[in-house]
Amino acid sequence: MEHLPNEILLQIAECNWEDTGSIGQRSKIFATLSRCCRRFYRLFEPELYTQIQFGSWFALPDINLIGRLWRNPELARRVQRMNLEFVLCGELEEWPIEPTGDTLELIEETLAEMFGPEDDHEKDIRRQHLLKPCPEAWAATILPRLINLKSFGIVHQHSCGCVIDLFNRAALRKRPFHQTTLPFPHLREVILDSHPGIVYASSDIFNAFFCLPSVRRFLGFTIYEGNEVPEGDQVLLSPQPYSRSVRELTVANLLHSVGRISWIDRACTKLEYLVVKMAVEEKDFSWAPEEDEPVEEKFGFKTRQFRQALLTFTGTLRELHLVATIAFDMFWRLYAEEAFGSFREFAVLETLVIRHAFLVGRSPDPEAPPRNQVPLFLQLPASLKTFEVLQVIDEMYMSLSIELRMLVQQRGSFPHLQRLRLFVKKVDESILRPLRVDCQTAGINLEVFDPNIEPWEWEQIPSFYLQRMTRASS
Numbered sequence: 001m002e003h004l005p006n007e008i009l010l011q012i013a014e015c016n017w018e019d020t021g022s023i024g025q026r027s028k029i030f031a032t033l034s035r036c037c038r039r040f041y042r043l044f045e046p047e048l049y050t051q052i053q054f055g056s057w058f059a060l061p062d063i064n065l066i067g068r069l070w071r072n073p074e075l076a077r078r079v080q081r082m083n084l085e086f087v088l089c090g091e092l093e094e095w096p097i098e099p100t101g102d103t104l105e106l107i108e109e110t111l112a113e114m115f116g117p118e119d120d121h122e123k124d125i126r127r128q129h130l131l132k133p134c135p136e137a138w139a140a141t142i143l144p145r146l147i148n149l150k151s152f153g154i155v156h157q158h159s160c161g162c163v164i165d166l167f168n169r170a171a172l173r174k175r176p177f178h179q180t181t182l183p184f185p186h187l188r189e190v191i192l193d194s195h196p197g198i199v200y201a202s203s204d205i206f207n208a209f210f211c212l213p214s215v216r217r218f219l220g221f222t223i224y225e226g227n228e229v230p231e232g233d234q235v236l237l238s239p240q241p242y243s244r245s246v247r248e249l250t251v252a253n254l255l256h257s258v259g260r261i262s263w264i265d266r267a268c269t270k271l272e273y274l275v276v277k278m279a280v281e282e283k284d285f286s287w288a289p290e291e292d293e294p295v296e297e298k299f300g301f302k303t304r305q306f307r308q309a310l311l312t313f314t315g316t317l318r319e320l321h322l323v324a325t326i327a328f329d330m331f332w333r334l335y336a337e338e339a340f341g342s343f344r345e346f347a348v349l350e351t352l353v354i355r356h357a358f359l360v361g362r363s364p365d366p367e368a369p370p371r372n373q374v375p376l377f378l379q380l381p382a383s384l385k386t387f388e389v390l391q392v393i394d395e396m397y398m399s400l401s402i403e404l405r406m407l408v409q410q411r412g413s414f415p416h417l418q419r420l421r422l423f424v425k426k427v428d429e430s431i432l433r434p435l436r437v438d439c440q441t442a443g444i445n446l447e448v449f450d451p452n453i454e455p456w457e458w459e460q461i462p463s464f465y466l467q468r469m470t471r472a473s474s
């Protein structure tokens with residue numbers, strides 16, 4: 001044991017509580033370990049409160065710990081990561097035990113700090129949530145104390161809105177943030193996960209995260225482009241001096257978007273990394289239009305409108321993924337689609353990953369010519385290092401390989417180009433051979449793949465995007 005490095009010991013300790021997920025269980029294990037010997041004390045004691053979680057396991061020990069954090073600012077300052085899973089508000093039949101006088105006192109103390117005298121109605125409603133007990137309401141109670149929070153994650157299912165209300169208050173500098181210049185000054189990363197197939201979250205609900213001073217990375221999974229919550233607009237439109245700080249935005253999967261993504265055109269000013277992965281809900285096509293309705297007009301992703309919004313970032317955007325789920329690609333095969341248009345203005349773009357139909361446009365008639373006929377080498381920026389084309393349209397496989405040969409032959413115009421990647425259904429080497437020769441001559445790495453089935457498409461956040469977040473935050 002004494003030869004094991006500290007990192008391994010920490011990993012073993014984390015494994016012992018992650019199954020239960022209970023904040024109370026984690027602190028119990030770490031507290032016990034820290035009492036074993038001096039080495040363990042130095043190793044585990046500082047870790048006692050660094051990350052916390054709430055969810056369906058929520059119970060009285062968790063409330064007691066929240067009380068401890070709430071009353072001891074030094075302990076609360078240790079928390080750097082918080083994960084929440086909202087599934088239970090209103091569904092607990094009764095308290096595990098009757099709330100004690102201490103808990104009732106804590107509830108009244110926190111309510112007095114959160115709500116002013118003019119908010120009596122809201123205060124009464126929140127009291128009911130806390131008494132249920134609602135894990136989300138309790139999470140909202142402790143959040144204002146977590147001033148060193150760096151990472152915040154939500155699994156959003158049946159939220160009752162208490163936490164979102166709290167972040168809206170932070171963005172608008174309302175109570176309890178009315179005297180705070182920089183709410184959540186160290187919060188750099190937000191991960192939002194909805195339970196796909198059960199609930200889809202409207203993008204507007206989460207606008208507040210784009211108005212906090214330090215959030216740099218935002219990952220949203222299974223959301224739809226919405227404009228349904230007036231508070232959302234109120235948050236985004238409010239003139240706050242430290243807002244719109246997100247640099248890296250991943251929205252995958254995005255349902256029901258027409259390209260007017262308010263997070264992009266109103267909530268960011270210096271985007272460097274953007275992933276938009278379009279999706280359709282294959283289990284529920286109830287949103288699909290009636291016969292004779294103009295499908296493209298009403299539901300199609302307006303690629304050009306999206307491009308227009310991106311023009312704000314021509315000097316900052318280094319990596320762009322405009323991609324789609326397989327279900328999306330198959331559904332829109334029946335309809336016309338716009339092409340994105342030129343990327344030339346994006347002067348620092350180094351990585352472009354794009355679904356073929358977004359690149360060239362598409363007509364429902366497979367014999368029709370592509371809608372965007374400008375040669376590829378005239379559309380891409382000189383800064384490009386990596387270019388990937390996904391879901392290559394079968395009928396355009398040949399013409400794409402010719403376009404890519406022309407691109408490679410213009411090596412002087414693309415001095416940084418290092419890698420081309422294609423994802424095609426059937427790799428035809430006779431078509432690819434001339435391109436392979438040209439790439440070899442030009443010193444460019446060409447890779448061609450069969451597109452894999454994406455088992456995660458409806459189940460969970462794609463690991464590729466999560467790994468990026470984890471790497472960036474470590």
Ligand SMILES: [Zn+2]
Nearest residue numbers: 089129134160
């Ligand atoms: Zn609740």
